[in-house]
Amino acid sequence: xxxxxxxxxxxxxxxxxxxxxxxxxxxxxxxxxxxxxxxxxxxxxxxxxxxxxxxxxxxxxxxxxxxxxxxxxxxxxxxxxxxxxxxxxxxxxxxxxxxxxxxxxxx
Amino acid sequence: xxxxxxxxxxxxxxxxxxxxxxxxxxxxxxxxxxxxxxxxxxxxxxxxxxxxxxxxxxxxxxxxxxxxxxxxxxxxxxxxxxxxxxxxxxxxxxxxxxxxxxxxxxxxxxxxxxxxxxxxxx
Numbered sequence: 001x002x003x004x005x006x007x008x009x010x011x012x013x014x015x016x017x018x019x020x021x022x023x024x025x026x027x028x029x030x031x032x033x034x035x036x037x038x039x040x041x042x043x044x045x046x047x048x049x050x051x052x053x054x055x056x057x058x059x060x061x062x063x064x065x066x067x068x069x070x071x072x073x074x075x076x077x078x079x080x081x082x083x084x085x086x087x088x089x090x091x092x093x094x095x096x097x098x099x100x101x102x103x104x105x106x107x
Numbered sequence: 108x109x110x111x112x113x114x115x116x117x118x119x120x121x122x123x124x125x126x127x128x129x130x131x132x133x134x135x136x137x138x139x140x141x142x143x144x145x146x147x148x149x150x151x152x153x154x155x156x157x158x159x160x161x162x163x164x165x166x167x168x169x170x171x172x173x174x175x176x177x178x179x180x181x182x183x184x185x186x187x188x189x190x191x192x193x194x195x196x197x198x199x200x201x202x203x204x205x206x207x208x209x210x211x212x213x214x215x216x217x218x219x220x221x222x223x224x225x226x227x228x229x
Binding site for chain 1: 142144151152153154157166167168169202207212213214215216217219220221222
């Protein structure tokens with residue numbers, strides 16, 4: 001099975017900051033990498049698919065990049081509604097494993 | 108609009124069984140791969156199982172293989188998860204989810220249900 005890691009596990013940031021979260025796969029997954037946002041008590045929401053494609057309706061301050069084993073999610077200017085936990089997920093082969101998550105909270 | 112509504116969660120003793128259901132609406136259910144994903148209290152997301160649009164392909168996480176069975180009834184627009192030999196470590200919110208790729212298995216989840224809590228007591 002493909003293992004996913006994320007760093008950092010948590011970070012504190014202020015409104016307006018640029019934030020970057022990284023995700024690494026245990027083997028090459030080409031561009032088969034998705035990013036989800038989850039707020040407490042809610043189901044996750046898809047933000048980015050195939051590494052860099054922004055889902056319709058997701059603000060353009062979110063962007064994704066990477067291929068192979070190393071990926072990143074960036075938020076260009078953090079907004080109050082962006083404080084949440086972010087998960088990467090590989091969609092290269094089942095089981096479609098998730099990363100452990102990165103919690104973004106208010107500094 | 109796409110709706111996925113899970114039911115069937117509750118408290119169950121270790122070793123017993125439980126069946127979860129997920130009622131789908133707002134899309135052509137028989138044209139999408141479907142998933143179960145779980146989340147233990149305070150923990151991250153764990154992918155559990157998938158079933159192809161026609162039920163011909165199924166795949167399970169190692170942690171549930173041989174104990175859980177995913178199935179679907181396309182005539183009822185309903186997804187199921189039969190959970191046998193439950194363990195305390197199966198305690199989690201279980202989410203029903205849809206693959207955004209239609210009949211293809213893409214692994215990308217575009218819609219999630221609100222989840223149903225399963226608590227396994229020892």
